[in-house]
Amino acid sequence: SLPLVIDTDTAQDDCVALLIGLLDPLADLRAITMVAGNVGFDRQVRNAFLTLNAAGRLGEVPVHLGCRRPLTRPWVSAENVHGDGVGGLDMDFTGCAPEAEHGVDALVRLAAERPGELSIVAIGPLTNIAAASLKDPDFAGNVKTLYVMGGSNNGRGNITAAAEFNFYVDPEAAKAVFAAGFEIVVIPWDPLTLRQAVFGPSALAEIAALDTPLARFFTRVCAATLEFDRSVGIDGTTHPDSLTAALLLHPELVVRSAPYHVDVETAGELTRGYAAMSWGVHGLAANATVIEEVDAAGFFSYLRALLARSVTPV
Ligand code: BDR
Ligand code: CA
Numbered sequence: 191s192l193p194l195v196i197d198t199d200t201a202q203d204d205c206v207a208l209l210i211g212l213l214d215p216l217a218d219l220r221a222i223t224m225v226a227g228n229v230g231f232d233r234q235v236r237n238a239f240l241t242l243n244a245a246g247r248l249g250e251v252p253v254h255l256g257c258r259r260p261l262t263r264p265w266v267s268a269e270n271v272h273g274d275g276v277g278g279l280d281m282d283f284t285g286c287a288p289e290a291e292h293g294v295d296a297l298v299r300l301a302a303e304r305p306g307e308l309s310i311v312a313i314g315p316l317t318n319i320a321a322a323s324l325k326d327p328d329f330a331g332n333v334k335t336l337y338v339m340g341g342s343n344n345g346r347g348n349i350t351a352a353a354e355f356n357f358y359v360d361p362e363a364a365k366a367v368f369a370a371g372f373e374i375v376v377i378p379w380d381p382l383t384l385r386q387a388v389f390g391p392s393a394l395a396e397i398a399a400l401d402t403p404l405a406r407f408f409t410r411v412c413a414a415t416l417e418f419d420r421s422v423g424i425d426g427t428t429h430p431d432s433l434t435a436a437l438l439l440h441p442e443l444v445v446r447s448a449p450y451h452v453d454v455e456t457a458g459e460l461t462r463g464y465a466a467m468s469w470g471v472h473g474l475a476a477n478a479t480v481i482e483e484v485d486a487a488g489f490f491s492y493l494r495a496l497l498a499r500s501v502t503p504v
Contacts, residue, residue: 191218192439193307195300197256197293198431199227199314200237201268201275202415206408206432206493207313208238212245213404213496216439220300220308223254223293227314227359228268229275231258237275239286244407246501248286256293256318260360268355273414279407297322301332308332311438312367313339313431315356320363323370336372339434340364341452341465343480345380350460354379357454358463364454374478376452377437378465383430387486390426397497405497429493436489437481443492445483449476 196211196219198204211219222238224231235255242248259265289296297318301308310333312319319336323329330336340356341364347353357364368374377383389397394416397405412427419427437443451474455464468474 191216192309193218193220193304194309194311194438195221195223195297196435197223197225197297197310197312197314197318198238199225200234200241201228201272202411203429203431204228204313205237205241205276205411206429207311207435208241209245209404210432210435210439210496211311212242212247212251213499213501214439219251221252221254221296223256223297223318225256225293225314225318226259226265227356228272230267233274235288236283239283240276240279240281243281244404252296253288254291254293254296255288257321260315260317261320261362263360266359271415271418275411277410277413279410293318294321294325298326298329301329302326305332306334309335309337309438311337311435313434315360316340316363316367317360320366323367330371333372335375335438336367337375337377337434337438338367339377339430341376341378341454341467342380343378343467343482345378346384347464348379350462352458352461353463354465357465361454361456361463364463365456368452368454368477375437376478376480377430377434378467378480379430382481382484383428383433384424386484387429387433387489388424388426389429389490393490394426397494400494400498402498402500404499404501408497432493433484433489436492437484440492443485443488444481445485447479447481450478450480451476452478452480
């Protein structure tokens, strides 16, 4: 099984990505690290514990609190899209204590403990990852592969015309990460999750019909985003974070990928957080593999099978 850490701003699809890390037999999830992003930081921490509980794994995987704000800028929320991120789910959080060790220190330590073995699924702003590579010059080299959900491949942004949320929130961190020497795989918002792997009404009905606790959890945490997506003309839910986790564990779901030079705009007036994905013609050396096409039907079947499983929430 594959040792990994999920670095997350836990709301909606982040929860689904965590379910994958917690339940896929190929995954050996060593830690969850929290980064400022989608919703209030403490809310995100609660959402992570709610997800551990939904997976029947409460107390089994450490949760580390990372950076509470971007490297140099104030926090930007996506609460207008995600609400509280879990559709109002609640539980008794007594005993749900995060670790004392900071998320950035945990990332550095876990990568150094097994150089070349640990993969990271980064599905929030890249603040923790950038901070870890600033802290330890060996960090990027110690990490096996860094799967990054962020940017759009010369396509649409979702928070501005130019930018995808994760890169927009902390563009300095994203820029630093692409310059740090990681082995990076990028899962861009557009086209992968906006045009390819959208779960439309019939797919969502199939999941609801499973009627397992996990399927009910999925439907609940995705409800606010579904409403938002419909209001902007997307016919279904988008799954950037769970797709990222699934592609790490199941590379056979990748249909096409290519080497790119990726850089991130930090100074633009209209383009803060824009991902410049240069596909080779501009003479820049590649620093990432960008996924261009996925097996969307295969991804859906995979997730449906995962949600059909029976687990016992604690
Ligand atoms: C990304 O931003 C967040 O809203 C989602 O959790 C995802 O990681 C998509 O742009
Ligand atoms: Ca996310």
